[in-house]
Amino acid sequence: MRRFNFAVLCAAVMLCAGHAAAQELSGTLKKIKETGVITLGHRESSIPFSYLDDKQQPVGYALDLCMKVVDAVKAELKMPALKVALQPVTSSNRIPLLQNGTIDLECGSTTNSVQRQEQVSFGPTYFVINITAAVKKSSSIQSILDLNGKPVSTTSGTTSVAEIKKLEKLKGVDFKEIYGKDHAESFLLMAEDRAAAFIMDDILLAGQIANARNPGDYRILPEILRTEPYSMMLRKGDAPFKALVDHAIGAVMKSGEIDKIYAKWFTSPIPPKGINLNFPVTPVIRDAFKNPNDKGV
Amino acid sequence: MGDLDFDVIGRALPYLAHGMQYTVQLTVVAFAGGVVFGTLLALARLSSFKPLALAAAGYVNLMRSIPLLLVIFWFYFLAPVLLQSLTGAERPPQIGAERSAYITFILFEAAYFCEIMRAGIQSIAKGQAAAGFALGLDYWQVMRRIVLPQAFRNMLPVLLTQAIVLFQDVSLVSLLNVTDFVGAAVKIAQRDSRVIEMYLFVAVVYFLLCFALSSGARRLQLRLAIVR
Amino acid sequence: MNFDIFFQQVPDGDGAWWQMLASGLQWTLLVALFAWIMAFALGSLVGVARTTEKRWLIRAGNAYVELFRNIPLIVQFFLWYFVVPDVIPAVKAWVITLDPTRHQFFTAVVCLGFFTSARIAEQVRSGIQSLARGQRNAGYAIGLTQTQTYRYVLLPMAYRIIIPPLTSELMNLIKNTAVAYSIGLTELFFRTREMGEMTFRYFEAFAAATVIYVLIALAANRVMAWIERRVAVPGMIAGAH
Numbered sequence: 078m079r080r081f082n083f084a085v086l087c088a089a090v091m092l093c094a095g096h097a098a099a100q101e102l103s104g105t106l107k108k109i110k111e112t113g114v115i116t117l118g119h120r121e122s123s124i125p126f127s128y129l130d131d132k133q134q135p136v137g138y139a140l141d142l143c144m145k146v147v148d149a150v151k152a153e154l155k156m157p158a159l160k161v162a163l164q165p166v167t168s169s170n171r172i173p174l175l176q177n178g179t180i181d182l183e184c185g186s187t188t189n190s191v192q193r194q195e196q197v198s199f200g201p202t203y204f205v206i207n208i209t210a211a212v213k214k215s216s217s218i219q220s221i222l223d224l225n226g227k228p229v230s231t232t233s234g235t236t237s238v239a240e241i242k243k244l245e246k247l248k249g250v251d252f253k254e255i256y257g258k259d260h261a262e263s264f265l266l267m268a269e270d271r272a273a274a275f276i277m278d279d280i281l282l283a284g285q286i287a288n289a290r291n292p293g294d295y296r297i298l299p300e301i302l303r304t305e306p307y308s309m310m311l312r313k314g315d316a317p318f319k320a321l322v323d324h325a326i327g328a329v330m331k332s333g334e335i336d337k338i339y340a341k342w343f344t345s346p347i348p349p350k351g352i353n354l355n356f357p358v359t360p361v362i363r364d365a366f367k368n369p370n371d372k373g374v
Numbered sequence: 375m376g377d378l379d380f381d382v383i384g385r386a387l388p389y390l391a392h393g394m395q396y397t398v399q400l401t402v403v404a405f406a407g408g409v410v411f412g413t414l415l416a417l418a419r420l421s422s423f424k425p426l427a428l429a430a431a432g433y434v435n436l437m438r439s440i441p442l443l444l445v446i447f448w449f450y451f452l453a454p455v456l457l458q459s460l461t462g463a464e465r466p467p468q469i470g471a472e473r474s475a476y477i478t479f480i481l482f483e484a485a486y487f488c489e490i491m492r493a494g495i496q497s498i499a500k501g502q503a504a505a506g507f508a509l510g511l512d513y514w515q516v517m518r519r520i521v522l523p524q525a526f527r528n529m530l531p532v533l534l535t536q537a538i539v540l541f542q543d544v545s546l547v548s549l550l551n552v553t554d555f556v557g558a559a560v561k562i563a564q565r566d567s568r569v570i571e572m573y574l575f576v577a578v579v580y581f582l583l584c585f586a587l588s589s590g591a592r593r594l595q596l597r598l599a600i601v602r
Numbered sequence: 603m604n605f606d607i608f609f610q611q612v613p614d615g616d617g618a619w620w621q622m623l624a625s626g627l628q629w630t631l632l633v634a635l636f637a638w639i640m641a642f643a644l645g646s647l648v649g650v651a652r653t654t655e656k657r658w659l660i661r662a663g664n665a666y667v668e669l670f671r672n673i674p675l676i677v678q679f680f681l682w683y684f685v686v687p688d689v690i691p692a693v694k695a696w697v698i699t700l701d702p703t704r705h706q707f708f709t710a711v712v713c714l715g716f717f718t719s720a721r722i723a724e725q726v727r728s729g730i731q732s733l734a735r736g737q738r739n740a741g742y743a744i745g746l747t748q749t750q751t752y753r754y755v756l757l758p759m760a761y762r763i764i765i766p767p768l769t770s771e772l773m774n775l776i777k778n779t780a781v782a783y784s785i786g787l788t789e790l791f792f793r794t795r796e797m798g799e800m801t802f803r804y805f806e807a808f809a810a811a812t813v814i815y816v817l818i819a820l821a822a823n824r825v826m827a828w829i830e831r832r833v834a835v836p837g838m839i840a841g842a843h
Contacts, residue, residue, distance in 0.1 A: 133388075133392075165551055170551065177451075234799060239613065256786040260564065546674075570685055577677050580677060
């Protein structure tokens with residue numbers, strides 16, 4: 078036990094001195110220092126958070142924010158030439174890949190949930206979504222409960238799956254769930270009338286609708302199943318890296334720089350097709366920017 | 375079909391070509407590695423040393439009774455952890471889906487190539503090996519200079535057919551989010567919401583390629599049949 | 603390895619994880635069974651067509667086999683599940699009336715049925731062609747029609763000869779059902795992944811699936827071997843061992 082205490086003491090002393098020596102590093106920062114590489118996990122079709130542009134390069138709101146973290150890591154480790162590796166992840170493999178060290182930071186559209194917090198840590202909330210449903214304008218569906226007994230599509234591996242099951246138990250209704258591998262497939266199932274509604278995060282629904290052949294054919298129900306914060310994921314139990322992420326993103330939010338980044342992705346035309354999502358900052362999101370926090374749901 | 379938008383394919387061609395490059399690479403590497411490892415397995419299965427023959431047979435039967443998808447996921451999730459415990463490294467080595475697929479396919483396909491090569495080796499008259507031994511060649515010389523070249527030649531059409539199956543099986547890595555040809559198409563389909571167009575395109579390209587390859591393999595089979 | 607996980611309740615679901623895997627296994631076996639029946643019937647027809655003397659039948663049979671053998675299975679799943687209902691209005695109209703799970707099941711059976719039938723057709727053709735020409739002629743000589751010659755002379759022998767390759771096709775079919783997870787059918791592989799993703803116990807989940815698949819393969823293999831012994835004709839190659 079003595080050695081442990083000694084190490085803690087050393088770390089504390091050096092931290093106080095504001096001096097970053099290699100031997101005090103631990104966890105992710107140590108790994109980055111040793112390998113000279115930070116690996117960001119990104120999505121490929123989570124518009125506009127993290128997706129591939131027309132040159133198939135990962136871009137998006139979450140990636141812009143992650144690059145702020147990368148800048149902070151460069152400064153902290155005094156490694157201006159730090160290499161950034163990009164690794165595509167999916168909703169189903171993002172957590173194992175983070176845990177097994179393939180990626181160091183996940184920059185996507187991941188809900189900060191209490192259940193996931195048992196496995197991973199989250200940075201400050203950078204977006205807040207509402208789980209709701211998209212339907213065809215031509216359909217008679219007015220509320221989610223109207224979907225009782227009807228086929229409903231959603232994407233496997235997302236929090237909506239559990240939310241639908243919960244609602245079924247709570248209200249005694251029965252949906253016929255169809256799972257798409259990804260949002261485009263789930264949306265297609267609804268667009269082709271094979272599902273009466275597509276239940277998913279509102280911003281992702283807006284993205285699918287904006288991309289559809291006839292965006293005017295669809296509407297999003299006003300009802301909200303649940304409100305969820307989005308954030309970047311990092312490995313659990315890595316306090317120094319977590320502090321760095323919190324500090325870097327907190328600074329962007331406090332300085333107001335976040336508004337520019339937000340506007341770039343949510344209220345301006347975005348690649349690859351120059352679509353504008355027209356999704357201005359909601360009061361809840363504004364609140365998250367004012368008080369950076371990592372509270373899960 | 376009037377409102378399909380095939381422009382999406384033109385815009386994505388470079389990306390799709392990149393995916394096809396990976397598909398071909400993985401096929402070639404897995405074929406070469408699989409034939410080599412498969413031949414060694416075949417020799418082990420035919421070995422008179424019982425434990426070796428049993429171990430090889432067990433491996434081949436195990437690989438042949440579980441779905442390729444399951445094998446792909448096994449290696450993908452667990453190979454880093456296993457390697458870490460083997461090497462005693464501080465953290466799991468970075469393998470990634472692209473690289474783990476090479477190992478997966480070599481190890482998986484080897485089981486199938488083993489059975490092909492075993493049949494090939496057994497198709498060579500025993501007298502030939504005996505003649506080799508009588509000339510004073512050792513086991514490896516007999517195998518390398520007499521038995522395997524003929525076995526390989528006899529089995530070439532079957533090996534090629536298996537290679538075409540392998541070329542198609544590679545598409546399963548797209549489910550691990552790897553950017554092979556199918557993976558590239560699926561990703562574009564998702565991002566641009568053009569599922570129908572991309573899936574049709576993939577089917578047509580794969581069909582044309584595999585049809586050309588299998589016609590080639592058949593012609594080769596006819597030529598070899600005449601020579602023999 | 604910790605087996606408790608199989609008895610843990612599925613969050614927001616009903617039942618424990620072993621029950622989820624069992625229900626997945628049920629779908630796997632059902633899909634395999636129906637697809638096998640379809641593949642065997644279609645494959646036999648197409649295989650026979652390719653050995654007749656009618657050129658157009660041979661051509662059509664060859665085209666059929668090439669079509670289903672030269673497109674990767676996963677792409678065929680995408681075609682049946684997404685493309686076919688989109689481009690054929692009648693199919694779409696029918697599909698909308700179906701329960702989604704039933705639709706996934708039908709799609710899996712049809713897709714695997716066609717895919718496997720092309721392979722069986724190939725085996726049936728080579729089985730028939732491996733028979734001595736005299737067999738067919740003898741059939742005609744004693745006054746049998748072409749249909750009768752196939753029914754009573756050629757096919758009974760051909761099927762016996764091709765039992766070993768049919769066994770491996772059956773095992774392939776069972777393994778290929780795992781690809782149905784790509785259209786969302788909750789078969790064994792789907793449940794295995796789901797268990798891994800929700801509990802993060804990938805090792806236990808995959809190990810269980812591996813054992814189950816090996817056991818099914820073993821069972822299928824034994825059943826076919828039993829059939830082979832049962833139908834063996836003494837003195838013929840197929841019954842030699």
